[in-house]
Amino acid sequence: MSMPLYKLGAFGDEASLVVAFLIGIGFGFFLEQAGFGSAKKLTDQFYFRDLAVFRVMFTAIVTAMLGLFWLGWAGVVDLSLVYVSTTYLAPQIVGGLLLGVGFTVGGYCPGTSVVAVATGKLDALFFLGGTFLGILAIGVAWPAVEGFAHSTDLGRLTLPEVLHLPFGAVVFLVVLMALGGFWGAGALERRLGGKGEEEP
Amino acid sequence: MTTPSDAAPAAVRRAPAPYMNPYLAGIGLGLVLLASYLVMGRGLGASGAFSSACAVAVGAVAPAHAAGNPFWQDYLQAGVGHPLKEWLVFEVLGVLAGGFLSGVLARRVRATVEKGPRISTGGRFALALAGGALMGIGAKLARGCTSGQALSGGAVLSAGSWAFMLMVFAGAYGAAWFLRRQWR
Known part of the structure; x- marks a missing residue:
């Protein structure tokens, strides 16, 4: 086991900030290359016109998941040191819904809005301003919402534990689901999104 | 390339490059995420950086409110010696740089409203x-x-x-x- 490097003391906190910047460059580069600096491209997902958000997101999830699975199996990375965020089911369901509505209303999500600002989208500046206002609001109101935000604490819970299946079996199911989704995405675009007809 | 003789208006500059194939972009994004897990033991993020910035602003404008509020305190006590010397803050600065780099290479940086x-x-x-x-x-x-x-x-x-x-x-x-x- 030699990874994760930082958790095993390969470098310190100051160096981790340089790593953060470099990883961010890669993140921003591929978000922009995918077209995610454009609110129209992003929201086309929700009108079935272009399911690129689904394709990119699930390809990325499958790529990273398979890499971690195989490198964990080969003993290269200690998966117990890889951070898995705590599940707070009710606030994550409500927060997810709010975020989803905000995606269609605002056209971006926090990460993609940064890429949009970097490529000159003026509406993304307003979106970013709104994000700050939202955080300000919930921060000020925190004493009132803290109880709900900490409710339904299920700890470090993973899908293999929920489904009572081995890690490898869930990895396989996620890959199958993604491949099925990629196969179905084109059909959805043609049937519901009007792809192949004249562009308005 | 423009030469003095062809005096091209801005409107006929080269068109933006097409977006990358979504599966290729997804593999690229997935490898960046995998690298983050292998090197740092953590994944990517964005909104946390905005929270750090917001907390620092609140701490400057209303220090008494910030001191008594656990939400702001979480962010104000994070970071390597300063709440803005935080992993996600530097990562999001990288996202800004990486997005700009990709946009310049693809000729997509332009002031517009989507x-x-x-x-x-x-x-x-x-x-x-x-x-x-x-x-x-x-x-x-x-x-x-x-x-x-x-x-x-x-x-x-x-x-x-x-x-x-x-x-x-x-x-x-x-x-x-x-x-x-x-x-x-």
């Missing part, structure tokens, strides 16, 4: 502001946004992240019919 033909620019700005506010609130309740929860938590099979991801798609599709005039 909207459909049937909504005014002012209306679009108002909806962008409102959507951003919903995102800010939702991301703090869910402890992360599309990057930190859906993408990063999704890849390590976190149960809460998958529930979150399903709800993001549900909320976005649910709102789509009402917002169609903004985009189409």
Whole structure:
């Protein structure tokens, strides 16, 4: 086991900030290359016109998941040191819904809005301003919402534990689901999104 | 290349490059995420950086309020000696640089407003502001946004992240019919 490097003391906190910047460059580069600096491209997902958000997101999830699975199996990375965020089911369901509505209303999500600002989208500046206002609001109101935000604490819970299946079996199911989704995405675009007809 | 003789107007400059194939971009994004897990032991994020910036602003303007509020204190006590010397803050600065680099290479950096033909620019700005506010609130309740929860938590099979991801798609599709005039 030699990874994760930082958790095993390969470098310190100051160096981790340089790593953060470099990883961010890669993140921003591929978000922009995918077209995610454009609110129209992003929201086309929700009108079935272009399911690129689904394709990119699930390809990325499958790529990273398979890499971690195989490198964990080969003993290269200690998966117990890889951070898995705590599940707070009710606030994550409500927060997810709010975020989803905000995606269609605002056209971006926090990460993609940064890429949009970097490529000159003026509406993304307003979106970013709104994000700050939202955080300000919930921060000020925190004493009132803290109880709900900490409710339904299920700890470090993973899908293999929920489904009572081995890690490898869930990895396989996620890959199958993604491949099925990629196969179905084109059909959805043609049937519901009007792809192949004249562009308005 | 322009020469003094052809005096090309800006309108005929080379068109933006097409977007990358989504599966290729997804593999690239997935490898960046994998690298983050292998090197740092953590995934990607975005909204946390905005929270750090917001907390520092609140701490400067209303120090008494910030001192008594655990939400702001969480962010003000983070970081390598300063709340803005925080991992996600530096990562998001990288996202800004990486997005700009890609945009320049693809000739896509240009001041524009992204909207459909049937909504005014002012209306679009108002909806962008409102959507951003919903995102800010939702991301703090869910402890992360599309990057930190859906993408990063999704890849390590976190149960809460998958529930979150399903709800993001549900909320976005649910709102789509009402917002169609903004985009189409």
